[in-house]
Amino acid sequence: MSNSIKKIGVFTSGGDSPGMNAAVRSVVRACAFHSVECVGIYRGYEGMIDGDFTPMDARSVKGIINKGGTILKSARSKEFRTKEGRAKAYEQLKKANIDALVVIGGDGSFTGSMIFNQEYNFPVMGIPGTIDNDIFGTSHTLGYDTALNTVVEAIDKIRDTASSHNRLFFVEVMGRDVGHIALNVGVGAGAEEILIPEEDLGLDRLLESLRRSKQSGKSSSIVVVAEGDKIGKNVFELKDYVDANMAEYEVRVSVLGHMQRGGPPSCFDRVLASRMGVRAVEGLLNGESNYMVGLRNDKIQITPFDQAVKGKSKINMELLRVSDIMSV
Ligand code: ATP
Numbered sequence: 240m241s242n243s244i245k246k247i248g249v250f251t252s253g254g255d256s257p258g259m260n261a262a263v264r265s266v267v268r269a270c271a272f273h274s275v276e277c278v279g280i281y282r283g284y285e286g287m288i289d290g291d292f293t294p295m296d297a298r299s300v301k302g303i304i305n306k307g308g309t310i311l312k313s314a315r316s317k318e319f320r321t322k323e324g325r326a327k328a329y330e331q332l333k334k335a336n337i338d339a340l341v342v343i344g345g346d347g348s349f350t351g352s353m354i355f356n357q358e359y360n361f362p363v364m365g366i367p368g369t370i371d372n373d374i375f376g377t378s379h380t381l382g383y384d385t386a387l388n389t390v391v392e393a394i395d396k397i398r399d400t401a402s403s404h405n406r407l408f409f410v411e412v413m414g415r416d417v418g419h420i421a422l423n424v425g426v427g428a429g430a431e432e433i434l435i436p437e438e439d440l441g442l443d444r445l446l447e448s449l450r451r452s453k454q455s456g457k458s459s460s461i462v463v464v465a466e467g468d469k470i471g472k473n474v475f476e477l478k479d480y481v482d483a484n485m486a487e488y489e490v491r492v493s494v495l496g497h498m499q500r501g502g503p504p505s506c507f508d509r510v511l512a513s514r515m516g517v518r519a520v521e522g523l524l525n526g527e528s529n530y531m532v533g534l535r536n537d538k539i540q541i542t543p544f545d546q547a548v549k550g551k552s553k554i555n556m557e558l559l560r561v562s563d564i565m566s567v
Contacts, residue, residue, distance in 0.1 A: 245275060245338060246276040247276070247337070247338070247340070248277075248279075248280050248332065248335075249279055249340070250283050250284075250286065251263065252314070252347075253345040253347055253368075253369065255313045256386075257370075257382045257500070257504035257508055258509065259343050259368045259382070262343050262368065262381060263343065263516075265517055266520055267295045268297050268516075269519075269521065276294070277294070278292050278293065278295065278335060279293045279299075280340075281312050282314040283344070283348070284314070284348075285318070285319075286314070287332065288319060288324055306503065307502045307504065308501070325354070329358075339362035340364075341363070341519045341523070342363060343365075345368070346373070346374055349531060349547055349548050350544075350548050353544040353545060363529060365519070366515045366519055367380040367381060367531060367532075367547075369381075370385070370420070371414060372419040373419070375542070375546065375550025376531055376540075376546060376550060377534050377535065378533075382508060383508075384507040384511075385508045389498065389501075391427045393493075394410055394463070398459060401459035401460070402458045402459035405459060406489045407481065407488045407489065408491050409478055410430075410493045412424060413499050414465035414467060415467040417436060418433070418554050421464065422435055422554055425463040426562050428461065429565065429566075431449065431457075432449075434463070436469055437469065437556075438556075446481070446485060449481065449488065450485070453487055474494060478491075515533075518532045518541070529543060533547070
């Protein structure tokens, strides 16, 4: 491995997600294993500009693999979007003798790092951390699996009350641009219908499906709605529509919100974070830069930042068909 990198900085950026701490731990320990110094950068690019750094050794990341959120805190930085802001960040990194970076975040964070790399030729590797799973080049982002489990558990609980009162629930889940969460939890929690940003199922079909469900003797119905569903109505508007068109249903709404981001990471996310952290550090030590570490066909693979940022993560449309068959 290369000797030119002696100190690596690690930070979390954008929205937090479960598994970020496990990834920080992995980066810190991989550095210790390879006898490279590691520095934690607080509050993403904000902290980089302010020089808010802390030395990290193998013991400083004990007890965090099972913690949600991020001990390094996260932030969105307007200043880093400017040339002047990035110049300040570069000066701070130089002053602290940091030679390379591992960024844990979403596509915005990768875009920032890519621009920084172009301007200063600063070695950087990325680890995708976001519950939405909306990044090209990896089948799973950190936190996605945990979020699926959190949401399925919440819908199971909603189902208990829905079936006790013969109610219809619209449950809003995260997913402004992609329907990964909605689609998977919809199938996993046995939803009647799943509304996603990728496909407009239409209001007529929704009503028809709900009527069929009622006629077939079902005691409750759950419709999972991604925040950005293509019908273009939010859960409250959908409730009003069904209220106005189907008197036979007592309709309720549940918006799951930020609870979807929290909680201890699943075993899958902890293992993925551990693998990704090691790969990111070893990549840097081998002279790689400007790549995102991802998972494809259960293998850790790297994708150039520009492809990861530009590419579109595709949902599994087969799940929509499976859902239709399951809600017969
Ligand atoms: P999430 O998926 O949770 O939104 P993200 O990493 O996409 O995470 P963003 O807010 O888009 O979150 O980006 C995080 C930070 O990355 C921004 O606050 C900004 O500091 C930096 N960043 C994003 N885009 C750019 C850009 N074009 N140039 C420079 N910096 C950028």
